[in-house]
Amino acid sequence: MVVPGLVPWERTPISRRYHPSWAYALGTIEYVPERGTAVGRFVRVAKKSELPENDGTYVEVQGHRIALFNLGGEIYAIDSTCTHMGGPLSEGRVRGDEVECPWHGSHFGIKTGKVRGFPAKEDAATYRVRVAGNDVEVEV
Ligand code: FES
Numbered sequence: 001m002v003v004p005g006l007v008p009w010e011r012t013p014i015s016r017r018y019h020p021s022w023a024y025a026l027g028t029i030e031y032v033p034e035r036g037t038a039v040g041r042f043v044r045v046a047k048k049s050e051l052p053e054n055d056g057t058y059v060e061v062q063g064h065r066i067a068l069f070n071l072g073g074e075i076y077a078i079d080s081t082c083t084h085m086g087g088p089l090s091e092g093r094v095r096g097d098e099v100e101c102p103w104h105g106s107h108f109g110i111k112t113g114k115v116r117g118f119p120a121k122e123d124a125a126t127y128r129v130r131v132a133g134n135d136v137e138v139e140v
Helices: 020-026
Strands: 042-047 056-061 064-071 074-079 093-095 098-100 107-109 115-117 129-132 135-139
Touching (some): 064 135
Antiparallel strands (some): 056 064, 093 098
16 A cells, blocks of 8 residues: 555665554554654643643653643643653753753753753654643644
8 A cells, every 4th residue: 555655665774664554553653754753643641721831741641751841831742751861851940941850950952852951962852742722632
């Protein structure tokens, strides 16, 4: 079956190869974009009205540990596990669009997951977020 947007098997680096039929069989993947990154489903994780402004909230969904941040009414989601030694980013101090890991002080951009301060060297994963009414949904 040919699905628009699927990455041809032969052009995909070995590290990213998987056959789309596996994902369809599992029912977990709907679409594979050009970059070879799997795209999942949006899952409701919180009520927007319950997310404190300029602070983090921890949610766990389908095995993903996610830190939600409400920056002036815009909701962002990054992996809550610090890439340095696993500190809880959802409990970090928020300054502007940055969160500081509570364990050793690494800084991450909340909108991009980019590491901005040592000791962490790797970026945090980000999740796509959509808000439907008061429902906050994260793509996992
Ligand atoms: S665990 Fe986050 S900076 Fe060390």
